[in-house]
Amino acid sequence: MDRRKFLKTSGAAGAVAGGVGLGFFGYEAGRDPDSYTGWKNREGGFQTFNRIKWAVEKPTYTKTGPSRRVDARTEVVFSRMGPLFRNWKEEEGTNSLPEYLRKFYETNPEVLELDLRVKNELFPKLRKDREKYGHKFILAEAWSDAMGAVWPKHSQEPPEIADFPEKKGQKQLKMRSPEKTSKLIKKIAHQLGSTLVGITKLNPDWVYSHPMRRRGIDTDKPFKVPEHWKYAIVVGVPMSWDPMFANPNYGTSHDAYAISRIIAVRLSTFIKQLGYAARPHTPGTEYDLMVPPILVDAGIGEQGRHSIVVTPELGSNFRPAIITTNIPLKPDKPIDFGVQDFCKTCKVCAEQCPSGSITKGNKVEIRGYKRYQFNAASCHNFWYSKLGNMGCRVCISVCPYTRKANWVHKAALDITAHDPTGLADKALTAMQKIFYPGPDPQEYFIPSLGGKNASYRKPPWWLKTEDFIDI
Amino acid sequence: MTFFTSGFFWFIQGILITVIILAFQVWMEDKGVKMIWWKWFLWGLWILVAGFTIAFIFTSLGEGEPTAAVKGGIIFSLITITSGVGIWRLINKKK
Ligand code: SF4
Ligand code: SF4
Numbered sequence: 001m002d003r004r005k006f007l008k009t010s011g012a013a014g015a016v017a018g019g020v021g022l023g024f025f026g027y028e029a030g031r032d033p034d035s036y037t038g039w040k041n042r043e044g045g046f047q048t049f050n051r052i053k054w055a056v057e058k059p060t061y062t063k064t065g066p067s068r069r070v071d072a073r074t075e076v077v078f079s080r081m082g083p084l085f086r087n088w089k090e091e092e093g094t095n096s097l098p099e100y101l102r103k104f105y106e107t108n109p110e111v112l113e114l115d116l117r118v119k120n121e122l123f124p125k126l127r128k129d130r131e132k133y134g135h136k137f138i139l140a141e142a143w144s145d146a147m148g149a150v151w152p153k154h155s156q157e158p159p160e161i162a163d164f165p166e167k168k169g170q171k172q173l174k175m176r177s178p179e180k181t182s183k184l185i186k187k188i189a190h191q192l193g194s195t196l197v198g199i200t201k202l203n204p205d206w207v208y209s210h211p212m213r214r215r216g217i218d219t220d221k222p223f224k225v226p227e228h229w230k231y232a233i234v235v236g237v238p239m240s241w242d243p244m245f246a247n248p249n250y251g252t253s254h255d256a257y258a259i260s261r262i263i264a265v266r267l268s269t270f271i272k273q274l275g276y277a278a279r280p281h282t283p284g285t286e287y288d289l290m291v292p293p294i295l296v297d298a299g300i301g302e303q304g305r306h307s308i309v310v311t312p313e314l315g316s317n318f319r320p321a322i323i324t325t326n327i328p329l330k331p332d333k334p335i336d337f338g339v340q341d342f343c344k345t346c347k348v349c350a351e352q353c354p355s356g357s358i359t360k361g362n363k364v365e366i367r368g369y370k371r372y373q374f375n376a377a378s379c380h381n382f383w384y385s386k387l388g389n390m391g392c393r394v395c396i397s398v399c400p401y402t403r404k405a406n407w408v409h410k411a412a413l414d415i416t417a418h419d420p421t422g423l424a425d426k427a428l429t430a431m432q433k434i435f436y437p438g439p440d441p442q443e444y445f446i447p448s449l450g451g452k453n454a455s456y457r458k459p460p461w462w463l464k465t466e467d468f469i470d471i
Numbered sequence: 472m473t474f475f476t477s478g479f480f481w482f483i484q485g486i487l488i489t490v491i492i493l494a495f496q497v498w499m500e501d502k503g504v505k506m507i508w509w510k511w512f513l514w515g516l517w518i519l520v521a522g523f524t525i526a527f528i529f530t531s532l533g534e535g536e537p538t539a540a541v542k543g544g545i546i547f548s549l550i551t552i553t554s555g556v557g558i559w560r561l562i563n564k565k566k
Contacts (some may be wrong), residue, residue, distance in 0.1 A: 004497050007493055007497050009494075010490050010494060011491045011494015011495060011497075011498070012494065014487040014490040014491045014494070017486075017487055018484060018488065018491065019522075021475070021480065021484060021487070022484075022525045023529045024475040025476065025480060025526060025527065026526035026529030026530035026531075027529040027530070027532060028475040028533065029475075029530050030532060031533040031535075032473075032533075035534075167511055226565075408527060434542055434546075435539070435542055437538060455537050457535070463489075
């Protein structure tokens with residue numbers, strides 16, 4: 001064979017080999033466990049997004065008027081359900097409720113209707129369907145309970161006692177500089193297993209006017225923000241990826257809740273050992289403050305249409321905890337990586353939400369800030385309209401930002417973040433809807449409510465009860 | 472990380488693409504077609520599009536998104552084929 005012929009044959013063979021190689025590369029990149037960005041990397045290496053590049057002076061929400069702090073006793077759905085069910089007497093109506101709750105429901109009768117629906121209609125239907133179909137989710141529920149089994153308790157003392165070091169006479173150690181302390185705190189947070197860490201000055205607007213759990217605070221009186229709550233440190237880890245994509249029934253918040261909670265309690269202990277005050281605010285419900293805007297302030301991400309914060313690394317697939325402290329720190333800047341623009345065209349979460357709780361409209365003014373309207377009561381209704389693990393999280397699974405960190409989704413993220421025209425947002429939204437469709441949202445419901453117990457994606461093999469247990 | 476997601480894989484791909492470029496040049500010389508800069512540019516662009524299509528299909532399969540693999544495969548393959556035909560006609564001109 002002459003040299004030219006040999007070269008041409010080699011080129012043809014090389015083209016075939018290169019193409020096949022790319023196929024293998026793609027397949028491996030798609031299934032690579034390293035693309036499940038997560039909490040196991042203790043060096044902070046997974047906080048991969050270059051936040052400094054997107055740092056902005058002001059957060060990506062807009063203040064439009066005088067603000068009002070949230071009354072968690074009534075405005076946080078988990079807080080009002082207990083007192084409602086304990087006190088409600090049909091014949092007396094709202095008069096059977098404590099004063100603060102009566103006032104709230106009288107001003108918001110549509111919320112009362114939705115909250116009572118849980119007890120009157122949804123519980124009985126759910127019980128019936130659980131008997132018939134519940135076995136499908138035995139492993140998912142067992143796994144969720146296992147993740148939630150380790151649950152450090154919080155102090156029930158007031159913040160003036162609980163937040164400070166327990167050792168009598170412990171002095172505040174002199175830190176060399178806020179910059180160095182921030183660097184140290186972030187390193188420790190990563191060492192404790194946190195995927196995300198951010199720091200901000202605490203804006204008192206985000207602290208509940210009446211917190212939702214007592215935790216040493218008299219929730220009947222307006223709560224004065226303690227002076228030692230100067231900074232907020234945010235930590236957060238993802239929920240396990242494969243079950244998360246199989247929401248609303250196979251995923252669980254408990255895995256990330258438990259890990260974030262443990263990290264927050266440990267980080268608080270670390271700070272107290274240096275002589276400073278620290279208070280963990282942790283999931284499920286032991287927060288004294290609203291979490292999403294603090295995450296935005298700390299540069300963790302931007303608040304999306306579904307009200308949850310979207311991060312560059314994990315999309316919305318994470319559960320945060322917050323530590324309020326007085327140790328002097330250098331705050332991070334908020335970031336803008338294009339989520340506000342993308343949400344304008346995307347609306348996938350609103351289209352896939354089974355309860356219609358996410359608006360398809362524009363932002364409106366809420367408590368002095370412009371944001372998307374969200375119906376927490378109807379969202380909570382849906383939690384009792386499906387089987388499997390508590391909660392729903394479909395809006396997290398379907399969000400285009402909640403994707404594995406492989407080359408396809410990283411490239412899409414970079415394109416949206418860099419595109420000033422909005423054309424890429426439109427093209428990527430169309431691709432999202434064509435390539436990654438979900439079921440008809442009605443199918444997420446239990447059969448008694450006209451559904452099919454559907455999930456966004458199939459469960460991972462290790463949560464398929466029927467493959468392991470003889471029912 | 473496996474071989475196919477390692478740096479060594481891309482080193483091998485680099486060698487393969489060099490061989491492909493040399494072979495293409497010889498092939499075009501034999502056909503009497505002169506390769507000038509914009510022809511190389513279009514050719515390189517097409518290689519990227521074709522590579523993207525292959526990698527997209529298999530990445531989608533790997534991450535458990537068969538719908539994306541099929542629909543994306545059809546759309547991107549059509550783009551690859553039509554752009555390939557167009558680019559080939561431009562490159563194949565003798566002048
Ligand atoms: S959790 Fe479910 S029901 Fe609630 S807003 Fe998200 S998608 Fe809708
Ligand atoms: S699904 Fe779309 S609209 Fe909803 S939060 Fe995510 S990017 Fe925004």
